[in-house]
Amino acid sequence: MERAAQDAHLMARMQARDEGGFEELYDRHAPRMLGLISRIVSSRAEADELLQEVWLHVWQSCDRYDPKRGTVAAWLIVVARSRALDQRRKLSNRDEIDQRLREQRVLPLRSAVSQEPESGEVVSALHALPDDERQVLEAAYLRGLTQREIAVEFDTPLGTVKTWMRRGIQRLRRTMERGELGA
Amino acid sequence: MPESHDEFFDLCAGYALESLDAEEHEQLEAHLAAGCPLCEAVLPRFRSTVTEMGAVIDPVTPDARTKAQILAAIRATDARTITPRARRAATPTTPATSANRTPRRWPTWLGWSGWGAAAIFAIVAYVGWNDRQQARSDLDGARAALTELENQVRQEALWGSVMTARDSEIVVLLPTAQGSPELHARVTYDPTSERAVIVFENLSAPADRDYQLWAIRDGSPQSLGLIDAVSGGYAVVRLESIGADEMLSAFAVSIEDKGGSKSAAPEGDVIMVGSREN
Numbered sequence: 287m288e289r290a291a292q293d294a295h296l297m298a299r300m301q302a303r304d305e306g307g308f309e310e311l312y313d314r315h316a317p318r319m320l321g322l323i324s325r326i327v328s329s330r331a332e333a334d335e336l337l338q339e340v341w342l343h344v345w346q347s348c349d350r351y352d353p354k355r356g357t358v359a360a361w362l363i364v365v366a367r368s369r370a371l372d373q374r375r376k377l378s379n380r381d382e383i384d385q386r387l388r389e390q391r392v393l394p395l396r397s398a399v400s401q402e403p404e405s406g407e408v409v410s411a412l413h414a415l416p417d418d419e420r421q422v423l424e425a426a427y428l429r430g431l432t433q434r435e436i437a438v439e440f441d442t443p444l445g446t447v448k449t450w451m452r453r454g455i456q457r458l459r460r461t462m463e464r465g466e467l468g469a
Numbered sequence: 470m471p472e473s474h475d476e477f478f479d480l481c482a483g484y485a486l487e488s489l490d491a492e493e494h495e496q497l498e499a500h501l502a503a504g505c506p507l508c509e510a511v512l513p514r515f516r517s518t519v520t521e522m523g524a525v526i527d528p529v530t531p532d533a534r535t536k537a538q539i540l541a542a543i544r545a546t547d548a549r550t551i552t553p554r555a556r557r558a559a560t561p562t563t564p565a566t567s568a569n570r571t572p573r574r575w576p577t578w579l580g581w582s583g584w585g586a587a588a589i590f591a592i593v594a595y596v597g598w599n600d601r602q603q604a605r606s607d608l609d610g611a612r613a614a615l616t617e618l619e620n621q622v623r624q625e626a627l628w629g630s631v632m633t634a635r636d637s638e639i640v641v642l643l644p645t646a647q648g649s650p651e652l653h654a655r656v657t658y659d660p661t662s663e664r665a666v667i668v669f670e671n672l673s674a675p676a677d678r679d680y681q682l683w684a685i686r687d688g689s690p691q692s693l694g695l696i697d698a699v700s701g702g703y704a705v706v707r708l709e710s711i712g713a714d715e716m717l718s719a720f721a722v723s724i725e726d727k728g729g730s731k732s733a734a735p736e737g738d739v740i741m742v743g744s745r746e747n
Contacts, residue, residue: 308543312536317528324529337531338539342604345543356520363523371487408524426488427522433483434490448479455482459518 293358300348308345315359316341319366325428326370336373340366371430411461419454422447470496477508485515542611546604628707631666634659640743642667642720648740649673656720656743658711667706667720672698674724678737681729684711685719685744690734696722719744 293314299307316337323340324333344365351361412420425431425439433451437444471477480497483489489497501508631637642654651671658665667682674680680696693711698704711717721742723735730736 305540305543309536309540312539316536317530318523318526320531321526321529322523325526333529334531334535337535338542338608339604341539342542342546342608345539346546346604356517360517360520360523364520367523368487408521412522412525423486423522426483426486427519430487432488432490433493436488445479448476448483451486451488452479452482455485455515455518458521459514462518462521 290357290359294353297348297351297358300345301351311358311362312341315362319362322363322366322428323370326367326374326430328374332373333370336370337366340369343369367427374430407462408458411458414461415454415457419450419457422450423454423458426451471500474507477505478511481508481512481515485512485519538608538612538615541615542608545611545614546607628664628666631659631662631664632657634661636661638745640720640745642722642741642743644741645739647738648722652722652741654720654722654741654743658717658745663710663712665708665711667708669696669698669704669706669722670702672696672702672704674698677727678724679727679729680740681723681725681735681737682706683721683723683735683739684717685721686712686716688718690721692730692733693720695729717745 293311296307296311296314300311319340320333320337323336324330327333327336344362351358355361356364412423415423422436422440425436426433431439433447434444436442436451437447440447471480477497477500480489480493480500483493484497497508501512637657637659640656640658642652642656644650644652649671652669653671654667654669656665656667669680672680680698682693682696683690684693685691691712693708694706696704696706719742721735721739723730723737723739725735725737
């Protein structure tokens, strides 16, 4: 059974309130979710706490998961990222976090190719983008910056940032659809 | 306000990345609510691509404690699952399909009412907020319960170590002539930690009397407190810092008026005694 189908099976078990299904799904996806949350919020302790909230939310609202809107893995990542961004936008020390994340811009996302084929493909596609487009996507995705904030930080006209962002997404999608950059 | 579709597509990209400021977010939502097939076609593709970006994150392994706390939280909340479920059941929602989640459908059943859309948005936002508050509250409760359990486990381990310490001594308390023959108690005393655990059986004081525990040091009694027996006459007393090894010679139990002896020595009958030589 492929990974997405296994996830779907585990999701069905969780929706039937099977704690074992929940645990397996957690073991499979919590590391990546924690990796993402850790990049967005200020500390590991905060990330751990947020991860708990996210999974409690997942348990309580898993009946809202709609397979037509994407895979289980995608849904989990969306939930984790949304919660992390909400949290980060509430923080009073946002400047400090931004500074920390800016310092990480040298290599903001992983360059290593994952053991998961689909992951390696995305990594390759992302790194194949022009620098401007990739950096704009990373600033928005990982740091939750708005287009306007990115424009200020990059000292670039807002319209240019918007264009980079749109073109970056479109190029990323085309590259992945063509599958021309495999793992 | 955007004037071309390219500009709306720019907004769609920002929307998919949750990167629009509030004003532009509203502009795009209004545009979508008015019905725009082009943007409706583009937005899911942008969202899907953004979602794929999650795969580029380096995994970070959560520690086992995090998982344990989550499991404790879901067990704690499961008993109350009926409440949020019932609330959701009572909340007018549309089925979870991609078709009827698109903003374009809203005007159809809201009669093109912007106020209606705002009200629904407020309700959805409130329900979401309420769920988050409930989840946070549940999690806090579960964390507190887990901390309490961990403290209890630490305490049990601490007192368990008294029972298993290599130097621990056993002192058996036997009934005196004034005590009932069924009375029995066993002291486990660790001279190193100066802790003791005493297990009593068959205690049955009348309602107006109390059992009082004594340590005998250099021939003088020292009160260690009253003994609260549970149903069946069973009691466990845990004593911290009961004193240095060489000073302690015996344990005794007396039966006193309610509240215990008013003096530094037993006033009632001594009904059990056990010396360290036993």
